[in-house]
Amino acid sequence: MDKLRQTIEAIRPLDEAAMKETERRLGRLTKPPGSLGRLESLAVQLAGIAGATVDRPPRKAVVVMAADHGVCEEGVSAFPQEVTGQMVLNFLAGGAAINVLARQAGAEVVCVDIGVKSEVAHESLLVRKVRAGTANLARGAAMTRDEAARAVEVGIGLAEELAARGIGLLATGEMGIGNTTPSAAMLAVFGELDPAEAVGRGTGLDDEGLRRKYETVKRAIETNRPNRDDVLDVIAKVGGLEIAGLAGLILGAAARGVPVVIDGFISTVAAIAAVRFAPIAREYLIPSHLSEERGHRLALRELGLEPMLNLEMRLGEGTGAALAFPVIDAACNVLSQMATFDSAGISEG
CATH class of the missing domain: 1.10.1610.10 (Nicotinate-nucleotide-dimethylbenzimidazole phosphoribosyltransferase (CobT), small domain)
Structure with a gap:
């Protein structure tokens, strides 16, 4: 702490x-x-x-924080949980959308295992695992308060490392099957919203899946009763490890004088947590795009930020942030x- x-x-x-x-x-x-x-x-x-x-344009990196979520047990995602680890390997092989867009923008992709359930081995993977996925937040706290703090501090430490290497612009990316569910729960708590306003279709849920996801978020908040004025309490009870890590990344970057481009819904919820920790951190944020995920507009409104792009995207990974890099380069040039x-x-x- x-x-x-x-x-x-x-x-x-x-x-x-x-x-x-x-x-x-x-x-x-x-x-x-x-x-x-x-x-x-x-x-x-x-x-x-x-x-x-x-x-002159700064050196750029997209940090993709990866973690799993126990709430997948509730059927809140259209994809199985093992896809998280499989996609991490895809990032490391250079085959994901974020790799394509980062290469185009002259940025590197830094992939971090902060809580993937499976063991992923690769020489380029940064293993900073706090625990192997969260618990099912619909039935109890997602993690302990100490684990939430450790995950935030993983992000802080990584920002410090990248700044020391000369990275002058960071972007937030994430991978975690089911992670729009804790993001919706956190947004509902921080924004004092009905969960129905924050819950979206994620990876493509049908109407029944959307209803089930809403009920899951509602039950998680009722079960855990997170204190919206205590950021670590919210993260620990209804959050995710990668969300905590990205919040820490933003704080660490701001402390080192490095701006952060925020991506879509999950990244923006992480930014809300960072700004709840340190309100001045908002001045270091550059909003990239408006996601199609239902809660993203509300999350940006919570921060008082207007996105630069609206490309009807909802992929995550940091893809929208990477597309904003050339705009930022233009501002420098x-x-x-x-x-x-x-x-x-x-x-x-």
């Missing part, structure tokens, strides 16, 4: 001087003021995080590659 506390205390507000300097530079470029819209606000945000104008009014000899309005 000391690492979590120290990390929260290390997160600082954005650098106002760096943001104002970047605004001045943007104002000298050959364009009407503000005409590049969110590219300009991104450039300013990146400057505030870095403490200086960022005029306009600062270094566009001419100013003075250098181009163009009269200002």
Whole structure:
């Protein structure tokens, strides 16, 4: 718990001087003021995080946290639980959608076993297993409070390692069959929502599966009675190991001055947990896209964030975040590659 506390205390507000300097530079470029819209606000945000104008694309990594969920016993997923471990091997072989999109964006994929039920062996896999999957949250707590804290601290430690390697931009990805169920439960608790508002079809449930999933989330909250004002209590009782790990990744990145691109529904719920731990961490978040999963819009609303893209995706893995990387690169490149009014000899309005 000391690492979590120290990390929260290390997160600082954005650098106002760096943001104002970047605004001045943007104002000298050959364009009407503000005409590049969110590219300009991104450039300013990146400057505030870095403490200086960022005029070249940073090194990028997508962190895919993988874990299993005991709640799969309730029939809440259209896919069997063993797919989690199988997909981890697919990530490591470079054959998943996130591998394709990360390669396109010049980013590496870091795959982490934080709680996969099966034993997955691969030289490139980071094994940081807290436990072999959560318990069935519909019948009791998903994990202990200590396990939840350890999972958060796994994410913090990984952010520190990647920042030390020179990674300047992180994206949150995840893999865990059944993980939209704990995500929906956490969102319902944090947002004080009826579970029906937070529960979606996940990997493609039919109407009966959706009803069963709603009843499962409702029962989990009634059984565990998580305290919405105690983040670790919510994670431990109705959360997931990979969700906790991603929350820690966000906190660790913010403490090291590294921005984080959040992906879809599960990643955004992890971001809510991170911001509940440390409200200032919100300033380090870059929302990528709007997922088709029902609760995602509500999760973004909880954070007060607007996504950049809407491609009707619902895959997870960090795929939406990877698609936002070129937009972020563009925000950096306009600062270094566009001419100013003075250098181009163009009269200002």
